[in-house]
Each structure stands twice: as C-alpha cells, then as structure tokens.
Amino acid sequence: MxxxxxxxxxxxxxxxxxxxxxxxxxxxxxxxxxxxxxxxxxxxxxxxxxxxxxxxxxxxxxxxxxxxxxxxxxxxxxxxxxxxxxxNPEAYKERNLVERCINRLKDFRAVATRYDKRGWHFLSVVHIACIVLWL
Structure with missing residues (x-):
C-alpha cells in the first residue's frame, strides 16, 4: 500500500x-x-x-x-x-500478517543488510522485493 x-x-x-x-x-x-x-x-x-x-x-x-x-x-x-x-482482541490478532510480511522482506539480503548509501536506492530495492513477493 x-x-x-x-x-x-x-x-x-x-x-x-x-x-x-x-x-x-x-x-x-x-x-x-x-x-x-x-x-x-x-x-x-x-x-x-x-x-x-x-x-x-x-x-x-x-x-x-x-x-x-x-x-x-x-x-x-x-x-x-x-x-x-x-x-478488539480478535482484530488485533490479525496484526501478525504485517509482521510476517516484514520478515519476508528481510529474506532479501539487500533489504536486511541495507548497504545502499542513498535512501532512494534502498527504497527501490524494497519496492522490487515487494513486487517479487506479490508475484
């Protein structure tokens, strides 16, 4: 989103x-x-x-x-x-979906280590990782 x-x-x-x-x-x-x-x-x-x-x-x-x-x-x-x-405790339990998505993003080494010096370059790496996960 x-x-x-x-x-x-x-x-x-x-x-x-x-x-x-x-x-x-x-x-x-x-x-x-x-x-x-x-x-x-x-x-x-x-x-x-x-x-x-x-x-x-x-x-x-x-x-x-x-x-x-x-x-x-x-x-x-x-x-x-x-x-x-x-x-609402039942609705709060669904928060784990976001936590699992962030953990999946950290499976990508470039996202987890963040060696990029520029913020816009790191953001593009995160977007590419999101696209790969979505596909």
Whole structure:
C-alpha cells in the first residue's frame, strides 16, 4: 500500500501522517482513490497518545491494546484519567500478517543488510522485493 524510508534515528510519530498520506487504494468503480483506512492495527509499543491522537484526527480506528505505563498513568489520575481506549482482541490478532510480511522482506539480503548509501536506492530495492513477493 505504501512504503517510506526514513533516517534510522528519526522518531516514528514524525512519519505516521506522511505514511498515511502516501496510501492510495484505487476504487473498483470510478472515483478518486481512498486515502483513509477504516482501521489501523499497530503494535502495543505504538499505542502512545501521540499515535492515537493522530489517527483520531483522521477518523481512523486504532486497533492496539493500551500500554501498561499508560494504563498506570491513567489509573493514577483517577476520574480525570478518562476511559480506557477501546480494544478488539480478535482484530488485533490479525496484526501478525504485517509482521510476517516484514520478515519476508528481510529474506532479501539487500533489504536486511541495507548497504545502499542513498535512501532512494534502498527504497527501490524494497519496492522490487515487494513486487517479487506479490508475484
């Protein structure tokens, strides 16, 4: 759907919105492509408020359990802590499809080792690996 390459030391929240903007799902009938998925499955590590707020602003449902430190902080605040975020455990189980896809990409030596000096060249290698996996 979309692939972005960033600097290794860059934080993930910086690239969440540009990655969502890069997604373009063509419609079966005529019309402009969809740019917003209905839901997004994320790892528990990405369940921070920064990610949840960015998704909520775009109307995307976040399927991610609450982090333990966030749960403790929310409970510590008492009634001011608010409600816990909703979570669908059955939908969260399907997240392994993404994890398996990333592991399949790492089967390609050029993707796993990242010897390329330029980001655009590495991105082209990732695209070629995605095409090979898709075929």
């Amino acid at each position: 979309a692939v972005l390459v960033s600097a290794g030391q860059a934080s993930d929240p910086t690239f969440l919105v540009p990655l969502l903007d890069a997604v373009r799902v063509p419609r079966v009938m005529k019309g402009r492509p969809r740019k917003r998925p209905t839901s997004l499955r994320m790892d528990r590590a990405y369940g921070a408020g920064v990610y949840r707020r960015a998704l909520r602003a775009r109307g995307i449902r976040c399927i991610c359990p609450e982090r333990e430190d966030a749960k403790k902080a929310r409970l510590k605040r008492g009634q001011r802590g608010g409600r816990p975020p909703s979570h």
